[in-house]
Amino acid sequence: MQKKKIAVYGASGFGREVAWLIQSCNDYEVVCFIDDDTSKQGTFLNDIPVMSLENACKQFPGAFVVGGVGVPKTRQLLMEKARAAGFGFETIIHPKVERSQWIEVGTGTVICAGNILTTNITLGEHVQINLDCTIGHDVVMGSYTTLAPGVHVSGCVHFGQRVYVGTGAVIINGTQENPIVIGDDVVIGAGACVTKSITAGLTVAGVPAKVIKSAD
DSSP states (O other): OOOEEEEEEOOSHHHHHHHHHHHTSTTEEEEEEEOSOTTTTTOEETTEEEEOHHHHHHHOTTOEEEEOOOOHHHHHHHHHHHHHTTOEEOOEEOTTOEEOSOEEEOTTOEEOTTOEEOSSEEEOTTOEEOTTOEEOTTOEEOTTOEEOTTOEEOSSEEEOSSOEEOTTOEEOOOOSSSOEEEOTTOEEOTTOEEOSOBOTTOEEETTTTEEEEOOO
């Protein structure tokens, strides 16, 4: 069976981790990194060529793109550029992810090794869940959300789009009637403990998490 060809958009540290994740799945072949930085184009990163979006389209027109950038707004911009160039997207889930059958995963989502997803969870498109996170029941996660390594999300938490959750942060559980709601474009600092809903656009940090930056 021929392996699907994958191009990782973003020749960065996390992009290298995504490439390794893809290589750990037997169904795929990483054919290139795509990067808009001209100083990286024409080089090799971990033996994988780095090229422009235009050249990737020419050399690998049937490839699928996976986001290799952790910043949600940047990832959304890059995925929109890839879509406009004619690329489709692939969902990548490491074989060492524990999950129930009652999980919906959007196109382009990346779930790294060591994660546990329990039950009745909905993930949007191009979500990234980094190493060793846990996600409890009845969690809804909007498109382009990023969980850094070691994040723990309890049950009944609803994320908007483009939320960034820093390494080691914890979000306590809501309820079916009153879920904890994390608004669009919220940033949660590393090690924070979120105990209540957060309005869109805010940056929070600390234990318990408090607002440190208002919406732009």
